[in-house]
Amino acid sequence: MSDVRRTRLVVEDGTVGDRLATAIVGLGLAVFVASWTTLFQWVGEETTLFGVSLFDALGLCLLAMGAGILAQGAASRYGVLPTDPVDTAGLLPGTLFGGVGVVVGGLVASQTLGLGPVGWVGGALALGAAFAAATVLPREDVGSTIPAGALLLFAGAVVVSGLLDAGWTWSPENLSVTLVGSVVVPVLAIVAALVGSWSAAKARAGFGARGRQQGAFLLVSMSVFGMLAVLGLLVAFIVVNGLETVLTGANVGNLEIPFLTNVASSLFVEVPGVLPAIVGTVWLVFIAVVFAVPLGVGAAVFLTEYAEKGRFTQLVEVATNGLWSTPSIVFGLFGLAFVLPRVSNGTKSLLGGGIVLGFMLLPLVVITSRESIKAVPDEYRDASAALGVSQWETVRSVVLPAAMPGVITGVILGVGRIAGETAPLLLTFGGQPFPSRTPDVLGSFEFTSTPPFVTNPVLLDRGSALPYQLYTSITAGHVPGDAFTTAEFGWGVALVLLVVVLGMYAIGIGSRFYFRSKLHNE
Numbered sequence: 001m002s003d004v005r006r007t008r009l010v011v012e013d014g015t016v017g018d019r020l021a022t023a024i025v026g027l028g029l030a031v032f033v034a035s036w037t038t039l040f041q042w043v044g045e046e047t048t049l050f051g052v053s054l055f056d057a058l059g060l061c062l063l064a065m066g067a068g069i070l071a072q073g074a075a076s077r078y079g080v081l082p083t084d085p086v087d088t089a090g091l092l093p094g095t096l097f098g099g100v101g102v103v104v105g106g107l108v109a110s111q112t113l114g115l116g117p118v119g120w121v122g123g124a125l126a127l128g129a130a131f132a133a134a135t136v137l138p139r140e141d142v143g144s145t146i147p148a149g150a151l152l153l154f155a156g157a158v159v160v161s162g163l164l165d166a167g168w169t170w171s172p173e174n175l176s177v178t179l180v181g182s183v184v185v186p187v188l189a190i191v192a193a194l195v196g197s198w199s200a201a202k203a204r205a206g207f208g209a210r211g212r213q214q215g216a217f218l219l220v221s222m223s224v225f226g227m228l229a230v231l232g233l234l235v236a237f238i239v240v241n242g243l244e245t246v247l248t249g250a251n252v253g254n255l256e257i258p259f260l261t262n263v264a265s266s267l268f269v270e271v272p273g274v275l276p277a278i279v280g281t282v283w284l285v286f287i288a289v290v291f292a293v294p295l296g297v298g299a300a301v302f303l304t305e306y307a308e309k310g311r312f313t314q315l316v317e318v319a320t321n322g323l324w325s326t327p328s329i330v331f332g333l334f335g336l337a338f339v340l341p342r343v344s345n346g347t348k349s350l351l352g353g354g355i356v357l358g359f360m361l362l363p364l365v366v367i368t369s370r371e372s373i374k375a376v377p378d379e380y381r382d383a384s385a386a387l388g389v390s391q392w393e394t395v396r397s398v399v400l401p402a403a404m405p406g407v408i409t410g411v412i413l414g415v416g417r418i419a420g421e422t423a424p425l426l427l428t429f430g431g432q433p434f435p436s437r438t439p440d441v442l443g444s445f446e447f448t449s450t451p452p453f454v455t456n457p458v459l460l461d462r463g464s465a466l467p468y469q470l471y472t473s474i475t476a477g478h479v480p481g482d483a484f485t486t487a488e489f490g491w492g493v494a495l496v497l498l499v500v501v502l503g504m505y506a507i508g509i510g511s512r513f514y515f516r517s518k519l520h521n522e
Contacts, residue, residue, distance in 0.1 A: 016081075017072065017075065017081040017203065017204065018204055020068055020071065020072060020200075021068075021072065021200045021201065021203050021204030022204065023068065024064075024065050024068045024069060024072075024196060024197070024200035025197050025200050025201060025204075025218065027061045027064060027065050027193075027196075028065060028193040028194070028196050028197035028200070028222075029193075029197070029222070030061065031058055031061050031062065031065075031189050031190075031192070031193040032189075032190060032193040032194070032197075032222060032225075032226065033229070034054070034057075034058065034189075035058065035185075035186035035187070035189040035190045035193070036186070036190065036226065036229050036230065036233065037233070038054065038182075038185075038186045039183065039186045039187070040233040040234075040237060042233065045166035045182055046166075055159055055164075055165060055166060055181075055185050056159070056160055058159060058185065058186075058189045059155075059156045059157070059158075059159030059160035060156065060160060061156070062152045062153075062155050062156030062159065062189065062192050062193075062196070063152070063153060063156035063157065063160065064156075065152050065156075065192075065193075065196040065200070066148075066149045066150070066151075066152030066153035066155075066156060066196070067149070067153070068200070069145050069148050069149040069152065069196060069199050069200060069203070070145060070146065070149035070150075070153075072141075072145055072199075072200065072203040073141055073142055073144070073145025073146055073149065073203070076141035076145075076203065076207070077139070077141055077142055082206070083141055083203070083206040083207050083208075083211075084206050084207060084208040085139050085140035085141040085144075085206075085207035085208060085211075086139075086140045086207070086208060087139060087140070088136050088137070088138075088139070088140060088143060089135050089136060089138075089140045089143030089144045090136070090140075090212075091136065093135050093136075093143065093144060093147075094132040094133075094135040094136035094143075095132065097131045097132060097134070097135045097147045097148075097151075098128045098129065098131050098132030098135070099128065100128075100131060100151065101124075101127040101128035101129070101130060101131030101132065102124045102125065102127065102128035103124075104127055105123040105124040105125070105126060105127025105128060106120055106121075106123060106124035108123060108127075109122070109123025109124065110123075131147060134146065134147050135147050140207045140208070140211075141203070141207050144199050144202050144203070144207065144211075144215075145199055145203060148195050148196060148198070148199035149196075149199070151192060151195055152192050152195070152196050155188050155189070155192040156192075159185055159188075159189075164181050164184060164185050164188070165181050165185070166181050166182050166185070167181060168180070168181030168184070168185075169181070170184075190226070193222075194219060194222055194223070197218055197219070197222060198215045198216075198218060198219045199215070201214045201215045201217075201218040201219075202214060202215035235498065238491065238494050238495050238498055239495060239498075241491040241494075241495075242491035242492045242493075242494055242495030242496075243495065244488075245259065245484060245488045245489065245491055245492030245495070246259045246260070246492050246495055246496065247259070248271055248483060248484070249270070249271045249483075258270075258271035258273055259271060259272075259273045259274065259492055259496075260273060260274065260275060260278065260496065261273060261275055262275060263275060263276055263435060263436050263437060263438065264276065264277070264433075264434035264435055264436070264464075264469070264480060265432075265434035265435070265436045265480040266436050269480075269481070270481065270483060271481070271483050272434065272479060272480050272481050272483060272484065272489070274466065274469055274492070274493055274496055275438055276435040276436075276437065276438045276439065276463065276464050277435075277464045277465055277466045277468070277469035277493070277496075278466065278496065278500060279438050279439055280350070280429075280439060280463045280464050280465040280466075280468075281419060281465040281466045281467075281497075281500055282500070283350060283354065283439065283441055284350065284353055284354045284357055284418075284419075284425075284429070284465055285354075285357070285415055285418065285419055285504065286354070287350070287351065287353075287354025287355065287357070287358065288354050288355075288357035288358040288360070288361050288415075288418055289358075289361070289411065289415065290358075291354065291355055291358030291359075291361075291362075292358040292359070292361040292362040292365050292414070293361075293365055293411060295362060295365075296361075296362050296363075296364075296365025296366045296369055297365065297369050297400075297407060299316075299366050299369075300365075300366050300369030300370040300372075300373055301369075301373065301395055301399075301400070303316060303366075303370060304370050304373040304374055305373070305391070305395050305399065316366075317370075320363040320366045320367050321363070321367065323362075323363040324363035324364050324367065327423075328360065328421045328422075328423045328424055329423040329424070329427075331356055331357075331359055331360050331423075331424050332356065332423045332424035332425075332426065332427035332428060333427065334356070334359070335352060335353070335355070335356030335359075335424060335427060335428040336427040336428060339352050339355050339356055339359075339428065340352045340428060343355065343460075344460045347460070347462075348427075348428055348429050348430060348431065348462045349428075349429065349459065349460045349461060349462065350429060350439060350441070350458065350459050350460070350461060350462075350463050351459040351460060352428045352429065353424065353425055353428040353429030353465075356424045356428050357418040357421065357424060360414075360417070360418050360421065360424070361411075361414040361415070361417075361418050364410050364413060364414040364417075365407070365410055365411060365414060367410065368406055368407060368409060368410025368411075368413070369403065369406070369407045369410060371406065372403035372404075372405070372406025372407050372409075372410075373399060373400075373403045375403070375406065376398075376399050376402045376403050380394075380398050380399065380402060381394055381398065381399065384397075384398045401515065401518075404512075404515040405512045405515050405516045408508055408511050408512040408515065409508075409512060411508060412504075412505055412508035412509065412512070415501075415504050415505075415508065416501055416504070416505060419466075419467075419497075419500065419501050419504060420467050420497065420501060421467060422467040422468060422470075422471050425465055425467065425468045426468065426471070429462065429463060429465065429468070430462065430463075430464065430465075430468045430472070431461070431462025431463050431464060432462070432464070433464075433469075433472035433473065433476050434472075434473075434476075434479075434480050435463065435464045439458050439461065439463050440458060441456065441458050441459060444456050444457060444458040444459075466493060466496060466497040466500060467497060469493050470490055470493040470494060470497065473486060473489050473490055473493065474486065474490050
């Protein structure tokens with residue numbers, strides 16, 4: 001007869017601990033989402049839920065999560081719930097909670113108690129060490145739940161008690177910053193929700209290796225969701241603020257949108273538009289791609305297929321990585337000092353701006369093309385060589401088609417960056433704040449009897465692009481006509497820039513799918 005006793009509290013097909021942990025994680029997700037929507041002002045601080053203000057509701061949720069996590073830790077420690085904790089929560093949680101203690105201790109010592117620099121450092125280190133010790137020294141179930149529960153209870157208490165509310169402000173001494181409650185409360189709630197959900201997920205899985213895996217998975221998932229939510233909210237924020245401007249005077253049925261088809265400044269224009277900036281952006285990106293992609297792919301092929309692996313290739317790799325991380329203003333200065341004197345006699349021009357953006361795009365094309373070519377299996381090359389095909393024919397017919405999806409991915413990422421750059425355009429391309437004509441590049445080519453036998457004055461003229469148009473409209477402080485205020489016009493330009501960049505992404509993604517499907521079909 002078995003003497004094994006079931007100490008787990010079971011209700012139907014789930015345990016009390018599992019349901020408690022699921023409820024805590026659910027509350028954490030709700031707090032996480034509500035806090036982000038509050039930060040982006042999609043939900044106002046005055047919003048009420050069942051008669052309770054939004055901030056009070058967030059505080060109550062944090063209090064409930066904190067109490068539940070403490071209950072989980074106590075139940076695991078005294079054997080009410082069967083778990084498999086290890087001897088310590090680990091250095092990573094200890095470091096994280098120790099960092100929280102350093103921040104809290106430093107703020108209390110310097111701002112509340114008014115201690116000097118020595119007292120500030122001492123208070124920060126003392127509380128940080130205490131938090132880290134409370135996490136690392138006890139058993140895992142205690143170290144993972146007690147500090148997390150205490151943090152949640154503290155955060156919930158200061159919000160519910162009114163110490164932190166929408167009208168709260170704080171200007172720390174010796175710091176030129178003012179913290180406001182409408183931002184601090186949601187940020188505090190987001191951090192607490194992440195910590196609480198992580199702790200509850202570990203407890204639900206019984207701690208140990210499986211608990212750490214589940215906690216890390218949930219923490220990463222919520223972080224990714226938060227980043228995607230921020231991206232979605234940013235896009236939605238731009239759309240909501242700019243859509244009315246873009247559709248001013250529009251006849252959607254006839255595809256007439258004056259904001260997209262008009263010039264910015266003219267006697268006969270009632271609704272100022274951004275057509276010159278759109279066309280300028282497209283031509284700048286086109287010139288940059290034509291300049292950078294052949295050079296970048298060719299360099300990647302040489303470095304990967306022909307050059308000996310050694311210091312030269314290592315130097316090129318370091319240089320390309322460094323150039324890709326170089327600030328855009330440096331490329332603008334390079335274009336002003338080196339490119340413009342050689343392509344347009346030192347004056348700002350469309351060709352000069354496109355070449356400078358091409359130099360910005362070139363490092364990423366080299367990096368991604370090299371990695372894509374390296375990823376092509378050697379079996380492809382060996383099979384081609386076995387058929388007697390030359391190395392160049394192998395590269396052209398086998399390696400490059402197989403690497404093309406990765407190359408296009410790099411071009412997509414680079415185009416997304418250069419299409420929104422403003423600093424290089426200020427130095428190499430920018431002209432009138434509100435242009436009255438659209439650059440007609442295709443219709444301006446002229447044949448001559450002297451080298452280079454083809455000229456195009458439009459390529460050597462100044463112009464406007466969407467990021468430059470946005471910058472100039474804001475700095476000018478006014479917009480031609482009475483249709484828009486400066487802010488309205490700026491939001492409209494931002495929305496058009498977003499749509500243009502997404503359109504370029506769509507073209508690149510479609511090209512990538514085409515080459516991938518063609519590769520698989522063949």
